[in-house]
Amino acid sequence: MIETKEELEAIKKTCQAMVTKSAGLSAGTAIIPVPGLDIGSDVAILMRIIPKINSQFGLTPEQIDGLDTESKLFVMTAISNTGSKMAGKYITQNLIVSLLSKMGVRVAAKGASKFVPLIGSAVAGGISFTAMKYMGNSHIDDCYRIALAALEHRQLERAVEDDAVIEADAYTPHQRPHSP
Numbered sequence: 001m002i003e004t005k006e007e008l009e010a011i012k013k014t015c016q017a018m019v020t021k022s023a024g025l026s027a028g029t030a031i032i033p034v035p036g037l038d039i040g041s042d043v044a045i046l047m048r049i050i051p052k053i054n055s056q057f058g059l060t061p062e063q064i065d066g067l068d069t070e071s072k073l074f075v076m077t078a079i080s081n082t083g084s085k086m087a088g089k090y091i092t093q094n095l096i097v098s099l100l101s102k103m104g105v106r107v108a109a110k111g112a113s114k115f116v117p118l119i120g121s122a123v124a125g126g127i128s129f130t131a132m133k134y135m136g137n138s139h140i141d142d143c144y145r146i147a148l149a150a151l152e153h154r155q156l157e158r159a160v161e162d163d164a165v166i167e168a169d170a171y172t173p174h175q176r177p178h179s180p
Contacts, residue, residue: 002147011057015143023130029128031124046132046135051091053136057087057147059075071153078149079146082145087146
């Protein structure tokens with residue numbers, strides 16, 4: 001469980017580096033002039049990286065199921081509020097394909113550009129890198145907002161509990177020494 005904002009920032013940076021590396025792999029595959037190869041590669045890359053990002057932020061279905069009822073409800077509400085399609089979910093090929101199809105213009109442009117010798121492959125690689133980086137970093141931003149909300153919620157709960165303990169101690173009758 002993430003305990004500090006600094007820890008959350010470090011996770012975000014680690015995930016961003018992972019996305020950049022994956023975007024590079026996607027671009028490298030897109031350069032190969034075989035229509036369809038890049039889409040299959042993008043699906044495989046996203047099937048691998050999205051669960052890793054979820055795990056880093058504590059947002060896999062298993063991690064969420066392990067939370068107490070109130071925390072689980074809060075996290076599920078935060079996921080819903082961000083509109084995230086991938087946080088807290090089992091990542092399936094159908095889900096990834098659906099999300100890629102929503103980026104249809106980029107995918108179509110990437111595929112069409114392969115038919116222009118040399119320059120087309122470079123354009124396809126650039127489009128692929130940009131699209132993968134955008135999808136990955138958007139997911140990281142969603143996960144970050146969800147995890148930050150959960151962290152702030154836990155900190156607020158602790159503060160309320162600490163105040164309740166202090167308040168209870170204030171009303172505890174103090175023992176007075178017996179006079180001789």
